[in-house]
Amino acid sequence: METLPLLDVHDLTVEFATRRGVVRAVEHVDLSVRRGEILGIVGESGSGKSVTSYAVMRILDRAGRIAEGSVTFSGMDLRDLPESDMRDLRGREISMVFQNPRAALNPIRKIGRQIEDVLLRHGQCTRADARAKAIAMLDRVRIARPEERYDAYPFELSGGMCQRVVIALALACRPRLLIADEPTTGLDVTTQKAVMDLIVELTRESRMSAILITHDLGLAAAYCDSVMVMEKGRVVEAAPAATIFSAPTHPYTKRLLRATPRPGATLRDLVMDPPPETVPAAIPKTGRLLDVRGLVKTYGAVNAVDGIDLHIDRGESVGLVGESGCGKSTTSMMIMRLLDPSDGSIHFDGQEIAAIPARAFPRHPLRKRIQMVFQDPTDSLNPRFTAERAIADPILRMADRMGRDALRARCEDLAGLVGLPTHLLDRFPHQLSGGQKARVGIARAIALNPDLVILDEPTAALDVSVQAVVLNLLEELKISLGMSYLFVSHDLHVVRLLCDRVIVMRAGRIVEQGTAQQVLEAPTADYTRELLAAVPHPPA
Amino acid sequence: MSATELGIVRPASGLTATLQHARHVITENPVTGVAFALFLVLILAAILGPSLVPYDPLATDSSASLRPPSAAHWFGTDQLGRDIFSRVVVATRLDMIIAVSSVAVVFAAGGLAGISAGYFGGWTDRIVGRLADTIMAFPLFVLAMGIVAALGNTVTNIVIATAVVNFPLYARLARAEANIRRDAGFVLAARLAGNTDARILLFHILPNILPIMVVQMSLTMGYAILNAAGLSFIGLGVRPPTPEWGIMVAEGAAGIISGEWWVALFPGLTLMGAVFCFNLLGDGLRDIVDPRRRT
Structure with a gap:
């Protein structure tokens, strides 16, 4: 067990300049990811969970800036790193998987070529062995008949397939940290399971670390080692996955857990203050x-x-x-x-x-x-x-x-x-x-x-x-x-x-x-x- | 992340919100402010011009022909001794009328044809598309010349010719914008609410593509002025002695070589300023009309 975490974020505050003054999207967030650990960041829209990861990757849009705090990745301070070094780091050391796989792939380029592009960009292969390595990557993300699929265009593949290609792109250079931002939103449950199983398996296999950003507490708890819950830009609770599910401490986590549909719960169990029983319509209607x-x-x-x-x-x-x-x-x-x-x-x-x-x-x-x-x-x-x-x-x-x-x-x-x-x-x-x-x-x-x-x-x-x-x-x-x-x-x-x-x-x-x-x-x-x-x- | 997601939405109501938003747009981009100011000057000149100018734009004075700019004649005088400043100002009305009416005609015709084509597809789309292609197949200015020459030398025909040559621009733009919205959720919802196709087109889809059409309108306003002036320049359309920028440039063109630069320069500059103003205005208008920018 190493003592130094791979990624250490300390007291991170991110600000956005908007028309009505400065808005703090993330405030005083601390997080650390050890080697081989999968961290889940859970929160609802606007909780700042995505912004946190963008800040780590330094891909905030123009209006946003890191106002306070430090981001340390294996001993390097990412906040002060020149942009050219950062570009090198992205994809090779830290890579990301986004929500919409179709949007992340170039629609007019064969998927095999797109994997080659990443490999060549980071000097992971030569022109001669690019094709073989790209096919090996497709095989690694469990795409059947990788030689054939090498020549496929994104529109010829299903959503789940596309997400596998995106994962292949992200893992092509064997990064040490993978950030997956809602990787399965918009996919079917069976596809979601296949994609998540794949991400976790590959992470374990190559001793990679991962951050899974999701709105689904159940998903995070099922696949992560530890879970961090965010609300309105702040971390409200961080604990091992099992603990957070069995013994949540913060009221927000409790509310989130309660609202998640699960076996055995009724509709009224989902909300804190169930509304009074509704009076049925005056004339009960029957018939087809x-x-x-x-x-x-x-x-x-x-x-x-x-x-x-x-x-x-x-x-x-x-x-x-x-x-x-x-x-x-x-x-x-x-x-x-x-x-x-x-x-x-x-x-x-x-x-x-x-x-x-x-x-x-x-x-x-x-x-x-x-x-x-x-x-x-x-x-x-x-x-x-x-x-x-x-x-x-x-x-x-x-x-x-x-x-x-x-x-x-x-x-x-x-x-x-x-x-x-x-x-x-x-x-x-x-x-x-x-x-x-x-x-x-x-x-x-x-x-x-x-x-x-x-x-x-x-x-x-x-x-x-x-x-x-x-x-x-x-x-x-x-x-x-x-x-x-x-x-x-x-x-x-x-x-x-x-x-x-x-x-x-x-x-x-x-x-x-x-x-x-x-x-x-x-x-x-x-x-x-x-x-x-x-x-x-x-x-x- | 938008402001809406962060929960700092401000209730906006009616006119004050629109004015506040307009002020924001102008302060954020001062060029828009300049364009609006120019636009205002053009409008004022068009409405009040004839009653403000120091000289009668048609009055000749052979004793004062081809005078360079001076305190008495700001823009100088032309061959017949007419005051160029007065003529430039008075011409604004005619040029604006031609531009505004041709844009209005083409917006109605091209816009409607385009959104119908985009929404219904099929035969409507094919007919509108081929019509636009046919018009695009001609050099546009030559086509406009042909129309005016064939229909006769009147202001109405200049308006028609300018509208016809701009038709493909509007039809194609409206078609593309309507097409991406024909299956949008709000269109389905409108159908569920009992709206007929005509109502959906006019009251649901049209307002959504209006911002982009307004930008197009502003840009074609400039082009329409240029087109009208161009037609007059080559002797089609407005006839002398009516003051009109195109004719005035044409009349002064010969003089540039012999040193009387002001005869062509000032109407030309005004024409350029007007076209420039409408182009800039397009960008500013888009920001004001689009409700999504108001966050």
């Missing part, structure tokens, strides 16, 4: 609301959705689970009548709606009864509409005419329902936080009291604590307004919290369906078991 039979969507020769039968009763929530490309989004878009099916029928409240062209559906009287909450709250709000205008949009188009004051009052009611402070109604999307934007999206969807709401990964872009609150809100709204939900997600644990029934999809077909409890606790399909096993399990 949606009946889908033999739904097919064909793109060229591919069946994206290959004959799906499903039904949703009134007041019921059904989860539609699967990995990217399984056809769950296509299915929901067809039910939502934004996309025309190739074949099959969709009966909504007894009426056949599959035959109405998607283009004509906005004017159909059923339009207001089927609504949707989108995955990305930022993308789904018009950047030039205020929150109020966004919420008012469906009311203006589809409800009876009402005066300005009545409309404002209705928007304020809706804002109240979704817990959005009314003074935020005049703001534009870019002036709202992620959770607030999600609330605007929900308010817009429920503005006309729809019967069926499709939730397309409504919390995928949100922090866990915000996710917990939003999930509770959705549950409350469902009960008080008597709506039905079709919850589309890749996360089985989140689906279990909200849904009565779960449908698991793969490659355009349904592989399993049943009550949430049955599917999650006693899955019959192998694929479901695989999905469940891929969810990171913290050390017990």
